Amino acid sequence: MGSLSGKSPANTYKSLLKVADETNGVSTSVSRIEDGEGTASCVSIGDDNLTIQPQNDNTTTTFTVSNASGSAILATDTSNSTVKVGSSQTHANTQILEFSAYRLVPVAGTHYFVPCSCNNFQGTSPLVEVSNGTGTDPDTTLDTGDTTDELVNMLFLSPYNLTIDGVTFMVSTDTDTDTTINVHLYKFTMTNAGGTSDGNLSSGTLLANGQATSVDRNVLKTVSASIDSSSVSANEVIACFVENVTNTDDINIRVQVKYHIA
Numbered sequence: 001m002g003s004l005s006g007k008s009p010a011n012t013y014k015s016l017l018k019v020a021d022e023t024n025g026v027s028t029s030v031s032r033i034e035d036g037e038g039t040a041s042c043v044s045i046g047d048d049n050l051t052i053q054p055q056n057d058n059t060t061t062t063f064t065v066s067n068a069s070g071s072a073i074l075a076t077d078t079s080n081s082t083v084k085v086g087s088s089q090t091h092a093n094t095q096i097l098e099f100s101a102y103r104l105v106p107v108a109g110t111h112y113f114v115p116c117s118c119n120n121f122q123g124t125s126p127l128v129e130v131s132n133g134t135g136t137d138p139d140t141t142l143d144t145g146d147t148t149d150e151l152v153n154m155l156f157l158s159p160y161n162l163t164i165d166g167v168t169f170m171v172s173t174d175t176d177t178d179t180t181i182n183v184h185l186y187k188f189t190m191t192n193a194g195g196t197s198d199g200n201l202s203s204g205t206l207l208a209n210g211q212a213t214s215v216d217r218n219v220l221k222t223v224s225a226s227i228d229s230s231s232v233s234a235n236e237v238i239a240c241f242v243e244n245v246t247n248t249d250d251i252n253i254r255v256q257v258k259y260h261i262a
Contacts (some may be wrong), residue, residue: 002015014036017034017041018033018034018035019031019033019034020033020034020040026045027046027047028046029046030044030045030050030051031044031046033045040055041055042062052076059079060077061075061077063076071087072084073085073086073087091260093260093261094165094259095259095260095261096258097116097238098254098256099117099257100115101242102127103250103251104253105129105250106129106242106243106248107131107248108245108248109243109244110131110134111184112131112241113130113154113240113241114154114183114240114242114255115127116153116156130144130147130151132239137206138184138241140188140204141200141202141203141204142188142204143200148199151201154239155237155239156237157190158232158233158236158237158238159234160261160262162231162260162261162262163260163261164185164207164227164231164232164259165230165259166227166257167185167207167224167256168222168225168256168258169212169223169225169255170221171183171212171242171252172219172221172252172253173215173216173244173249174217174250177216177249178216179214179215179216179245179247180212180213180214180245180246181213181221181243181251181253182210182242182243182245183211183212183223183225183240183242183255184240184243185206185209185225185238185241186207186240187207187229187232187239188205188236188239189201189202189236189237190202190236190237207227207238208226208228208257209228210225210226216249240257
């Protein structure tokens with residue numbers, strides 16, 4: 001580490017730091033910290049506040065705090081407008097959204113909604129299977145007419161712009177027969193115009209998909225789904241679908257969606 005001892009100001013002024021406001025110095029207004037020749041840093045300071053703003057380029061490490069071994073435990077990423085924390089450098093506002101179903105009774109090749117666990121549905125009635133297509137993927141639109149009320153516990157209404165970071169599911173069935181299970185995570189636009197079409201779904205977009213094979217009652221298959229599209233806008237709804245490709249064996253499934261507020 002260098003020292004100024006025995007060196008003249010003429011030879012060291014470039015290494016000295018000062019505030020840009022040479023009249024008031026540190027005051028109630030933030031002033032950029034710059035070196036002795038006036039080159040501005042990313043830091044501004046006032047008597048009650050501190051600001052960090054890149055001068056030239058946003059980076060993934062605009063502001064970092066590291067432990068003694070040098071590993072980051074806090075990082076402000078101005079390139080992606082996010083803050084990451086901990087040894088795993090996880091987004092600070094990471095959340096977990098869950099969908100789950102117990103003994104969902106399918107028809108082979110049909111996509112069914114998996115209820116959203118966040119809705120905390122409780123009641124004496126059994127699970128109502130709500131289907132949405134028999135193609136390779138679920139349908140991208142849905143108008144269930146006088147059974148639209150059954151969608152209430154199937155959907156997650158996003159209150160913010162979200163980014164999907166990961167989707168994992170556990171699944172089993174209720175017999176010894178090996179089955180193939182497909183899972184799809186979708187986002188939809190839901191009509192909310194104050195009319196008779198409220199609750200209709202449109203503009204379905206695939207967010208993630210995964211497949212579990214050789215599923216039966218003797219195993220719990222755990223699968224990390226592939227992310228197809230990660231962006232969800234405020235007021236869009238997220239839905240999860242499960243499909244028993246092989247037969248009509250009951251499905252037990254739990255899906256975890258890791259996301260952060262964008």
